[in-house]
Amino acid sequence: MHLAKAIRKTQCAIRPLENPFPAPERIFPGLEEIDPETFPDFLDEIGLVGMGGSGFPASEKMRASVGAHTLVINGVECEPDITIDQTVLLHHPLWVQAGANASAKAIGAKQVVLAVKNNPDQRSMLRKLYPEYSIIPFPDRYPAGAEKLILKKLIGKMPPPGVRPYQLGYLVQNVVSLRAIGRAIVDGIPVVERPLTLSMPSTGFYKNIIAPVGLSISEVLETTHLAYDPDRHLITASGRMMGHEVTGDDCIEKTTTSLIILDREPFEGLEHNCIRCGACNTACPLDLHPFALTEFIQKRKTKSTAFRAQMTECFLCGACSAICPARIPLVHTLIEGKKCLS
Numbered sequence: 381m382h383l384a385k386a387i388r389k390t391q392c393a394i395r396p397l398e399n400p401f402p403a404p405e406r407i408f409p410g411l412e413e414i415d416p417e418t419f420p421d422f423l424d425e426i427g428l429v430g431m432g433g434s435g436f437p438a439s440e441k442m443r444a445s446v447g448a449h450t451l452v453i454n455g456v457e458c459e460p461d462i463t464i465d466q467t468v469l470l471h472h473p474l475w476v477q478a479g480a481n482a483s484a485k486a487i488g489a490k491q492v493v494l495a496v497k498n499n500p501d502q503r504s505m506l507r508k509l510y511p512e513y514s515i516i517p518f519p520d521r522y523p524a525g526a527e528k529l530i531l532k533k534l535i536g537k538m539p540p541p542g543v544r545p546y547q548l549g550y551l552v553q554n555v556v557s558l559r560a561i562g563r564a565i566v567d568g569i570p571v572v573e574r575p576l577t578l579s580m581p582s583t584g585f586y587k588n589i590i591a592p593v594g595l596s597i598s599e600v601l602e603t604t605h606l607a608y609d610p611d612r613h614l615i616t617a618s619g620r621m622m623g624h625e626v627t628g629d630d631c632i633e634k635t636t637t638s639l640i641i642l643d644r645e646p647f648e649g650l651e652h653n654c655i656r657c658g659a660c661n662t663a664c665p666l667d668l669h670p671f672a673l674t675e676f677i678q679k680r681k682t683k684s685t686a687f688r689a690q691m692t693e694c695f696l697c698g699a700c701s702a703i704c705p706a707r708i709p710l711v712h713t714l715i716e717g718k719k720c721l722s
């Protein structure tokens with residue numbers, strides 16, 4: 381009896397909390413009002429950059445793509461150990477579709493195509509979640525998700541060097557970028573969070589998480605209780621192939637597609653001289669000559685048209701470095717080569 385009285389008293393004391401923060405003003409009015417003029421400004425307002433890893437200003441890409449006939453949702457995630465695009469496609473279809481439909485409307489696209497890895501089970505789920513889009517499967521092989529290779533499949537031949545997707549009538553947008561657009565349209569939330577894969581393959585730990593942009597990596601690792609030891613492990617951000625090493629003091633960025641914790645030991649082997657095996661040429665998906673390019677860069681012979689044309693095409697996928705039996709970090713030199721183009 382006393383207890384019931386006490387509960388009633390407590391219930392009477394409960395008042396709805398007053399929210400000191402007013403509801404966010406919608407920064408975008410709705411799908412029906414989207415037009416090519418205002419949409420790129422909206423992308424700037426929400427702070428969107430290419431979240432597939434490029435970090436390219438999304439508004440510029442959108443402006444250039446007005447008039448494209450097809451929007452391609454790029455879900456062909458191909459870096460080993462990263463599954464965030466597939467996870468977002470399966471778990472956040474509302475936001476992805478809102479972002480895709482808005483982008484398609486803004487550029488005047490006639491169709492939306494969903495490019496995904498060739499996984500029959502997943503394809504049937506995606507068909508149910510995205511009934512309005514055509515689904516095109518791509519090989520589950522690195523670097524099948526590169527924009528250029530997606531276009532190669534869509535147009536039936538390798539796009540000519542230097543030609544951008546919009547010049548061929550396509551806008552290729554990463555899944556997480558479209559999710560961010562949808563989140564802003566549906567909920568009025570700008571780009572303040574980053575879905576990413578967090579993994580430590582040596583312990584079998586794989587998770588997809590959403591982290592606030594700006595959170596330190598050590599805070600992320602603390603919350604997941606991972607046995608990370610900086611003396612024994614290194615952290616790569618945004619992929620084993622295209623990513624870079626980070627430390628616990630670095631922060632989650634809008635372009636952080638993943639954090640992978642790897643044992644240091646296999647990476648500490650010695651680099652040898654090139655044995656001219658040609659494996660790097662064979663591995664390059666664009667038929668470039670990676671070792672020759674690195675020689676040009678090291679000898680500072682970077683003015684020739686041939687060098688500049690090949691260097692412009694290289695998208696730093698790292699396939700050449702990964703295959704090299706002499707452990708030459710070709711891609712590190714190629715990153716320097718990119719700087720010679722500006």
Ligand code: SF4
Nearest residue numbers: 664694696697698700
């Ligand atoms: S990083 Fe290497 S394999 Fe990849 S595109 Fe450039 S040269 Fe080719």
Ligand code: SF4
Nearest residue numbers: 654655657658660704
């Ligand atoms: S794969 Fe390595 S060793 Fe072989 S040619 Fe290329 S740089 Fe030289």
